[in-house]
Amino acid sequence: MKEKLIEESLKAREFAYVPYSNFAVGAALLGKDGKIYRGCNIENSSYGLSNCAERTAIFKAVSEGVQNMQALAITGDTDSPISPCGACRQVIAEFCDSTMPVYLTNLKGDLQETTVGALLPGAFSKEDFADARK
Numbered sequence: 001m002k003e004k005l006i007e008e009s010l011k012a013r014e015f016a017y018v019p020y021s022n023f024a025v026g027a028a029l030l031g032k033d034g035k036i037y038r039g040c041n042i043e044n045s046s047y048g049l050s051n052c053a054e055r056t057a058i059f060k061a062v063s064e065g066v067q068n069m070q071a072l073a074i075t076g077d078t079d080s081p082i083s084p085c086g087a088c089r090q091v092i093a094e095f096c097d098s099t100m101p102v103y104l105t106n107l108k109g110d111l112q113e114t115t116v117g118a119l120l121p122g123a124f125s126k127e128d129f130a131d132a133r134k
């Protein structure tokens with residue numbers, strides 16, 4: 001499944017809308033439902049509204065009723081395996097267990113296998129304000 005997810009992230013990358021950065025990224029997320037949700041980065045003329053590939057994939061899964069995930073692959077044309085931005089790390093932490101595997105790759109085929117917890121140690125989460133919601 002690792003190879004399949006990486007392959008899917010490469011396919012997802014083909015649809016990236018990146019007229020501003022020209023830096024295409026693809027992501028493939030395996031939901032607990034067994035389906036693969038692809039995502040690409042989608043930029044905007046108002047730069048700050050751009051959405052990263054991994055967030056696109058997560059939002060696609062969540063919008064289809066899937067809130068539990070099994071694995072994530074992300075691919076970009078980087079020298080070393082791509083490094084997700086801070087915003088994406090926080091969104092990934094919201095929907096994926098800290099032990100969930102994340103496969104960071106590049107077009108050369110370099111692979112860094114990591115976990116959600118390693119990408120964002122000490123992530124702020126709903127448990128942090130549980131008392132305030134009582």
Ligand SMILES: O=c1ccn([C@H]2C[C@H](O)[C@@H](CO)O2)c(=O)[nH]1
Pocket residue numbers: 018021023024025040041042043050051052053054074082083084085088
């Ligand atoms: O892990 C990453 C890193 C960057 N980008 C996007 C954001 C922007 O569209 C472009 C350049 O930062 O790459 C992603 O989609 N995922």
Ligand SMILES: [Zn+2]
Pocket residue numbers: 052053055084085086087088089
């Ligand atoms: Zn991001």
